[in-house]
Amino acid sequence: MADQVIPRKTLRLVIHGRVQGVYFRDSMRREAQNLGVSGWVRNRHDSTVEAAVQGEPADVDAIVRWARHGPDRAQVERVEIEPHEGIYTGFEIIG
Numbered sequence: 161m162a163d164q165v166i167p168r169k170t171l172r173l174v175i176h177g178r179v180q181g182v183y184f185r186d187s188m189r190r191e192a193q194n195l196g197v198s199g200w201v202r203n204r205h206d207s208t209v210e211a212a213v214q215g216e217p218a219d220v221d222a223i224v225r226w227a228r229h230g231p232d233r234a235q236v237e238r239v240e241i242e243p244h245e246g247i248y249t250g251f252e253i254i255g
Contacts, residue, residue, distance in 0.1 A: 170199075170214040172244035175227055177237035179209045185253045187231035188223070195219045198248035202255035214248045 175184070185201045188211060192199065197215040204210050213223050230236050 167217060168214055169217040169220040170212065170244045170246060170248075171220060171224065172242050173211045173213065173224065173227055174204075174240040175209040175211070175230070175236055176239070178233075178235040179230060180207055182231055182233035184209050184230050184234050188227065189251050189253055191226050192223055192251040195222050197223045198251050200248065200252050200254045202253065212244050212246060212248065214244075214246070 180203050185203065188201045188209075191197075192201075192213065195215065197213050197219050199212040199214050201209060201211040211227070213220050215223075224239070224241065227239050228236055
């Protein structure tokens with residue numbers, strides 16, 4: 161009997177609003193680790209935060225819900241979401 165393959169969902173997020181200087185990246189890394197989501201997060205030069213998230217669909221959906229409000233000091237205006245590709249292990253802050 162073959163091992164059952166768990167479907168993985170991979171998305172790219174761009175989070176707009178007051179999301180830099182409010183511990184968004186570190187908070188997202190901790191939330192992702194709690195959910196078992198892998199990928200990365202980084203600040204962009206246009207004052208947005210970009211992330212790639214990958215994991216079981218329910219867990220990815222949970223990190224997307226979290227990203228819509230972020231940590232306490234963040235003021236998220238909107239989150240752009242699109243399919244993404246790649247294979248990630250762990251979750252890291254890059255850039």
